[in-house]
Amino acid sequence: MLEVIDLSRRYRSGSQWVSVLQNVQLRLREGELLVVAGRSGSGKTTLLHLLAGIDRPDEGKLHLGELVLSRNSPEVSLLRWRRAVGFMHQTPVLIPTLTAWENALLPFRYGGQNPDLAWVKLLFKRLGISGLENRRPRQLSGGQATRVALVRALARRNTLFLADEPTGRLDEAGATAVWGLLLELNRQEGISGVVVTHDPLILKQAHRVLTVQEGRLVEAVVSGRGDL
Numbered sequence: 001m002l003e004v005i006d007l008s009r010r011y012r013s014g015s016q017w018v019s020v021l022q023n024v025q026l027r028l029r030e031g032e033l034l035v036v037a038g039r040s041g042s043g044k045t046t047l048l049h050l051l052a053g054i055d056r057p058d059e060g061k062l063h064l065g066e067l068v069l070s071r072n073s074p075e076v077s078l079l080r081w082r083r084a085v086g087f088m089h090q091t092p093v094l095i096p097t098l099t100a101w102e103n104a105l106l107p108f109r110y111g112g113q114n115p116d117l118a119w120v121k122l123l124f125k126r127l128g129i130s131g132l133e134n135r136r137p138r139q140l141s142g143g144q145a146t147r148v149a150l151v152r153a154l155a156r157r158n159t160l161f162l163a164d165e166p167t168g169r170l171d172e173a174g175a176t177a178v179w180g181l182l183l184e185l186n187r188q189e190g191i192s193g194v195v196v197t198h199d200p201l202i203l204k205q206a207h208r209v210l211t212v213q214e215g216r217l218v219e220a221v222v223s224g225r226g227d228l
């Protein structure tokens with residue numbers, strides 16, 4: 001469903017260019033759950049931002065169904081791409097003046113489909129944050145805000161879900177709830193996922209674990225999960 005061909009990304013650092021990703025290749029199958037690991041600064045977030053259509057590659061192409069992204073893609077292609085995937089940032093970005101509920105419904109604000117409110121309500125419940133819908137972000141703990149951001153990323157029920165360390169700010173119970181939900185969506189609804197994490201809980205449940213090493217994606221472990 002998602003294909004990445006010869007993807008490269010570099011950043012300018014002073015007068016020099018630093019290459020973060022080089023000729024990355026990736027093919028994600030429908031219903032596949034992929035974990036991306038690797039040391040700090042190796043390029044995991046950079047990769048996820050490219051997969052999410054938040055950033056453009058310097059070289060290479062991405063395909064998602066009918067959609068294509070490359071360096072010269074117009075803004076409208078990036079917007080279409082972003083609408084087609086659910087993405088959760090490493091740090092939850094909530095709008096301070098909106099309630100938790102309004103933040104969760106943000107993806108529907110600028111057109112497209114109507115929200116399935118029962119689904120969004122269910123997500124609040126499954127993540128243990130029911131009752132907090134009317135709070136503003138400043139009235140939420142870091143873990144609660146993270147879960148609201150996760151609801152928002154799942155609200156559109158996209159067939160591809162991307163998350164950058166979704167349990168990084170959660171305690172064990174919160175992390176268990178998040179992984180439980182994501183695994184259920186993957187197994188029962190066939191939603192594909194690319195998740196950056198080092199949490200052993202999810203490493204065991206992934207179809208594949210890849211690491212970013214020296215700008216390339218390397219298959220780290222062949223997971224025991226064989227249901228694809």
Ligand SMILES: Nc1ncnc2c1ncn2[C@@H]1O[C@H](COP(=O)(O)OP(=O)(O)OP(=O)(O)O)[C@@H](O)[C@H]1O
Nearest residue numbers: 011012013020038039040041042043044045046047
């Ligand atoms: N906008 C930017 N401009 C310049 N350099 C950047 C930019 N974004 C990231 N980098 C650099 O690119 C490299 C990869 O960063 P990235 O955030 O992708 O790593 P990461 O693997 O996600 O790290 P962590 O696990 O610490 O979150 C780092 O050396 C970082 O300093």
